[in-house]
Amino acid sequence: MTKTKAGRPRSEKAKQAVLSATYELLNEDSDKKLTIEAIAKKAGVGKPTIYRWWPSLADIVLEAVLTQADSKIPVPHYESLQTTLGQFLRRSMKSINEGDGENLRYLMALAQNDDSFRTRFKDNFVSKRQETLKSILQQAVDSNEISPTQDLDILVDVVFGAMWYRLLIGHGKMDESFAVELTETVIRLGK
Template sequence: MVKAKTGRPRSEKSREAIINATHDLLAEKGVAGVTIEAIAKRAGVGKPTIYRWWATSADIVLEAVLSQAETSIPVPTCDSLGEALRQFLRQSMQSIADGGGAHLRFLMAQAQKDEGFRERFRANFVAKRRAALVSIFLEAVEDGQIGSDHNLEMVVDMIFGAMWYRLLIGHAPMDKSFADELTQIILGVVQDKAKF
């Protein structure tokens, strides 16, 4: 959870209203519509309520995205690396299709403009999603499906690199077919030492 300041505990009802207002504004109006003023008006709360709990509108989006990712893109429990990776990537594509793509583009744009937010984004979202993906490969290593000599951080960079590139550039779809193709390419890398 991203928290700007300490203070009295949050009202869960106000928190949900703020998160929902942020989702709606981003979907309806894009980046320009996501201001603290607009969020407060849509959520029916005062700006001081928002500023007590979040430093910027991007931090609200970050909390919403992280919460969604943890529930809609869990680490799958499967017998094979291929199936676990395929499920993880398909769930990621579905989350992006369901509106998460706009949120992620907004967060990445904010991270380029605000170094402090970039650190919060990296620590609160990027690191957690990377850890989730690394855990899939570590389980495959423990089960003897792949060797322990792979640079798993580089493999994760390859996966998320392909995903972020498509998300930010928009030159090709982010769908089930992309998830499946990316899975096959990565399996080829980690299962063939000559390629890695």
């Protein structure tokens, strides 16, 4: 017999309200003075409801950003490396420029101050995005567009390394032309 937790059961509707409220507040508050209280008020739930789902504010933000990334940057149907990778990277740049870049910097800052959250950020966001890109690259290997001897993890690091470097330092644009340049770089390196 399993024990049940005291209190009300988790509500999927409340969870979605919290994630939506969090994402809206992230995009409204450029100073990122986000609080559990503000999220609860906007979502129309109590703080205990939030703590039933997430251990910390950082975890709520992580799930809200990941949910948006999944909807804004879906895995495209594979056509060719040039087309598929280009589409994936253009969507990524568009999302970054529509406010998600600031949200990613915010998450990265939170991860620098909390080792356990850094692990959750890596396991739940970074690894998921890496797997998505690696699946595109593997399809390119399968269609003989990338050499089977090419280390796909290195290509993933090249792409995301360039993106994170520009995102965190801000020394270069993250736009459609950057997406095209990154795509061409992967094609050249993959041979």
